[in-house]
Amino acid sequence: MTYLAIGIAASGIGFVGLGLGYLFGKYVEGVARNPGAVKEMNRMIFIWFGLIEATAIYILVLAFLLYAKAA
Numbered sequence: 001m002t003y004l005a006i007g008i009a010a011s012g013i014g015f016v017g018l019g020l021g022y023l024f025g026k027y028v029e030g031v032a033r034n035p036g037a038v039k040e041m042n043r044m045i046f047i048w049f050g051l052i053e054a055t056a057i058y059i060l061v062l063a064f065l066l067y068a069k070a071a
Contacts, residue, residue, distance in 0.1 A: 002070035009063045016056040023048055 027045050031038055 002066055006063050006066045006070070009059055009066060012059040013056055016052060016059070019052050019055075020049070023052065 023045070027041060030041055
C-alpha cells in the first residue's frame with residue numbers, strides 16, 4: 001500500500017512539468033504580444049519558476065520519505 005502512495009506522490013512531478021510548460025508557454029505568448037514588458041515579465045517568471053520547482057522538490061522529498069518508511 002505504501003508503494004501505491006509513493007507512485008501517487010511521484011506522479012505529481014508530471015503535473016509540475018505541465019505547470020512549467022504552461023508557464024513558459026504563456027511567457028513566450030506575452031513577450032510576443034508586448035515586447036516592451038519583457039523586463040517586468042522576467043522578474044515574475046523567475047519567481048513563479050522557483051515556486052513551481054519548489055513544489056517538485058517537496059514532492060520528491062515526500063516520495064523519498066515514504067520509500068524510507070516502506071523499506
